[in-house]
Amino acid sequence: MIREEHGIQHSLLVGSPGTAKTSVFIMYADKFDGDVKSFKRINFSNATRPSNFQAGIEGELAKHQARVYRPNGNKEMLVFMDDYSMPKINDWGDQETLEITRLCIEQRGLYSLIPDEAGQFNKFERLKYCAAMRHPTGGRNSIPPRTMRHFFSLNMPPPSTRAIQNIYGKILDAIITTKRYPGTTGQEIIGMKPLLIESTIVLWETVSKRLLPTPTKFHYEFNIRDLARVFQGIARVAQASEYKVLQTTSRLKEKIAPTLFMIGLWRHEAERTFVDRLITNQDKKIFLDMLNKCTKEKFRDACGFDDEQLMTDIIFADFQRDAEVDEYGSILSEAPYVYEACPSINSIKKRVNERMAEYNEKFPAKKMDLVIFDDALFHLLRTTRTINSPAGNALLVGVGGSGKQSLTKLSAFICKHKFFQISLTKSYTEKSLQEDIKLLFEEIAMRNGSVTFIITDAEIKSEGFLELINSLLATGEIPGMLNKDDREMFSLGVKPLL
Numbered sequence: 001m002i003r004e005e006h007g008i009q010h011s012l013l014v015g016s017p018g019t020a021k022t023s024v025f026i027m028y029a030d031k032f033d034g035d036v037k038s039f040k041r042i043n044f045s046n047a048t049r050p051s052n053f054q055a056g057i058e059g060e061l062a063k064h065q066a067r068v069y070r071p072n073g074n075k076e077m078l079v080f081m082d083d084y085s086m087p088k089i090n091d092w093g094d095q096e097t098l099e100i101t102r103l104c105i106e107q108r109g110l111y112s113l114i115p116d117e118a119g120q121f122n123k124f125e126r127l128k129y130c131a132a133m134r135h136p137t138g139g140r141n142s143i144p145p146r147t148m149r150h151f152f153s154l155n156m157p158p159p160s161t162r163a164i165q166n167i168y169g170k171i172l173d174a175i176i177t178t179k180r181y182p183g184t185t186g187q188e189i190i191g192m193k194p195l196l197i198e199s200t201i202v203l204w205e206t207v208s209k210r211l212l213p214t215p216t217k218f219h220y221e222f223n224i225r226d227l228a229r230v231f232q233g234i235a236r237v238a239q240a241s242e243y244k245v246l247q248t249t250s251r252l253k254e255k256i257a258p259t260l261f262m263i264g265l266w267r268h269e270a271e272r273t274f275v276d277r278l279i280t281n282q283d284k285k286i287f288l289d290m291l292n293k294c295t296k297e298k299f300r301d302a303c304g305f306d307d308e309q310l311m312t313d314i315i316f317a318d319f320q321r322d323a324e325v326d327e328y329g330s331i332l333s334e335a336p337y338v339y340e341a342c343p344s345i346n347s348i349k350k351r352v353n354e355r356m357a358e359y360n361e362k363f364p365a366k367k368m369d370l371v372i373f374d375d376a377l378f379h380l381l382r383t384t385r386t387i388n389s390p391a392g393n394a395l396l397v398g399v400g401g402s403g404k405q406s407l408t409k410l411s412a413f414i415c416k417h418k419f420f421q422i423s424l425t426k427s428y429t430e431k432s433l434q435e436d437i438k439l440l441f442e443e444i445a446m447r448n449g450s451v452t453f454i455i456t457d458a459e460i461k462s463e464g465f466l467e468l469i470n471s472l473l474a475t476g477e478i479p480g481m482l483n484k485d486d487r488e489m490f491s492l493g494v495k496p497l498l
Contacts, residue, residue, distance in 0.1 A: 010105065010129040012084070012148070015156030018224030021132035024156070025080050038077045043474035044086045047467040050100040053081075054110055056479030061124065068123045069109075072484065076126045082474065084131035085141040095141065102147045105129055158224065161201060168197050168231050175238045181246065185258050189246050192262045199266065199298040200230050206290050207274055211283060219277060226273050232389070233269030234262075236339040237316070245340045252341055256312070259303050261341070264312035267291060276382060279397075315342040317381050318388055319414050320351060337388060337415075349377055352410075359413045368406055376403055383411040387452055393473055405454065412452035418443060420453050430464045434481045437472065441482070445493035 013021040029039035042056045060077060061069040071077035087097035104110055109123040131151065136142035159167070172193045181189050204227055213220040237245050246258055256264075270291055278284050295310050303310075318339040324332045342348040352372050360367045370376065386392040396404040405421075412419040422428070422436055443449045460466060471478050482490070 010131075010151045012130070012151035012153045013132045013156050014135060014153060015132075016135060016158055016223065017221065019156040019158050021156050022080075022082055025078075025130055025132065029078060029080070032078075035073075036075055038071055038073070038075045039080065040077055041080045041082060041475045042479065043471055044081060044083045044097065045467060045470045046086055046088050047463040047470070048087050048097050049464075049467070050097050051113065052467060052471070052479055053097055053100055053104075054113060057104065057110070057124070057127075059480050059482075064125065067121065068125060070125050071127070074126075076128070079127060079129045081129065081131040083133060085133040085136060085143050087141075089141060095144070098143055098147050101129070102144075102150065105150050164201055164224070164227065165197050168200075168227065169193065171231060171235070172197070172238075175235050180238075188257075188259050189262060192259055195298055195302055196234065196262065196266055199294055200227060200270070202298070203270060203274075203291065203294045204230075206294070207287065210286065210290065211278070217279060217283075222274070229273045230266070230269045233272060233316075233339075234265060236318075236389075237265055240338050240340070243336075243338050243340070245338065252314075252343060260305060260309060260312060261314070263295065263299055263303070263305075263310060264314035264341075265316070267295060267312065268314055268316055272382065272385065315345065315348065315378075315381065316340065317342050317348055317351075317384065319355070319384060320348070334416075339385075345374065345377070348381070352377060352380060352414075355414045356410060359410060362413075368410065370403070370406055370410070376407065379403065380407050380411055383408055384414055387411060387417065388415050405456065408452065408454050415450070415452070417450040417452040420451055422455060422459055424459050424461070428461065430462070430468060433465060433468055434478060437468070437478065438481060438486070441486075441490055445490040448493075 013024060015021050026039075026041075029037075032039060038060070040056065040060050042053060044053075057079065058069070060071055062072050064070040064074070081101065084098070087095045089095055100110065104124065107121075108125070108127075109121055112118060112120045112122055129150075133143065134140055176190055176193060178186060178190065180186075204222060208222045211217075211220050211222070246261065252261075271288075274287055275284055278287060292311065296307055299305065299310055300307065316339055318337045319335070320340065320342065321335045321338055323335040326332055349372055356368060356370060356372070360369075372380070383394065383396075386394045396408065398404055409419050420436075420440060422433065437453075440451050440453060443451055455465075455469065468478050
């Protein structure tokens with residue numbers, strides 16, 4: 001991975017989104033001996049400044065000699081710069097953030113930014129660098145040749161259809177097994193795996209060709225990650241085998257065949273992955289037409305259902321179970337979060353209203369009197385589904401007063417998360433935001449809590465706020481926010497959970 005031929009010690013992976021550029025470096029770093037080597041990831045964006053990069057590097061170094069710094073523990077460190085071509089180009093055609101990375105690589109050090117030491121050069125030892133970027137097409141930046149010459153560049157092509165089938169086939173093989181799903185019903189469920197994989201790939205390819213990005217729909221980029229999201233939803237249901245969600249077709253009032261239930265689950269996850277990103281009713285109709293066509297072509301003959309049966313629409317939620325209580329009303333065990341089908345819209349609406357009543361009783365000063373009509377209910381289900389998923393983050397887009405904050409607050413309560421929103425003042429700065437995020441780290445690491453952090457467009461005072469949030473979402477940390485003692489304390493706090 002890290003080439004040292006002809007003096008080249010650094011690697012650059014170039015490829016389209018979802019081709020595993022980041023995953024390759026992370027998997028490579030996972031093989032490191034932690035006592036000898038370390039790994040540092042820095043995520044670049046349009047708002048990344050040279051100071052962000054320098055703070056990220058210097059936060060991992062300790063003084064070895066006068067003006068000589070090495071990674072903590074005297075280890076070797078691999079610095080990974082993700083989305084390397086993203087930094088903004090200035091009026092003179094330069095990317096200032098990339099220039100400081102070039103300086104760091106060429107001269108093996110940087111000039112100090114500490115006021116008392118300004119202008120003094122600090123030498124960095126035991127560092128190697130790697131980077132990943134997208135192809136410089138479609139308005140995306142390239143990187144200067146003076147910077148590129150320090151890297152050995154490799155292109156990462158997207159996997160073939162056969163490779164994708166093998167990848168997700170192995171994943172489903174590990175989740176949907178004869179041990180978890182025995183008997184005749186289990187065999188029917190297991191037999192659905194090839195059909196699900198093939199239909200998902202066909203649907204994804206069709207959407208990618210039909211719903212293309214435009215200046216007003218720039219986020220219409222559907223890559224291999226979207227395939228993973230569809231299968232992630234299916235896996236959440238399949239992994240709950242102890243609750244027999246698939247074998248008994250969950251809690252549906254009208255029992256249906258497990259194979260038809262699997263088709264309904266697949267359609268639901270496909271809608272959540274694709275429809276929720278579309279911004280016009282016309283685009284949504286186009287997708288639903290493609291979904292219906294794909295469903296008929298792939299499942300009609302193979303499963304023996306007629307067209308009306310195949311158009312099964314099932315709603316899923318993970319907060320339908322009750323806590324186990326004794327005869328005195330004391331809670332013996334908390335209600336489990338099981339991602340399963342809802343019996344009906346009215347039943348899940350009743351459950352949401354019960355949760356809202358509990359919220360109003362617990363927080364009378366922040367009482368919410370929301371009318372849970374159908375659209376609001378569906379938005380709530382999307383939000384709870386997202387924040388209860390691993391690394392679940394959501395960008396809610398809508399007009400003011402459409403209930404984005406209220407529904408998120410209720411979703412956080414339903415998922416038993418602490419809800420946090422910054423208190424914006426005239427003196428609130430990027431440093432204040434870092435202090436608030438540090439408190440959230442403490443809540444998670446030291447008290448084993450879960451947090452739903454919401455920030456609105458009105459609370460973003462500068463582009464620097466976006467850069468901090470981008471770094472937090474991409475790498476899980478903010479350069480320079482935590483000192484050595486904080487990291488050790490938080491690491492010890494989360495160690496029992498690993």
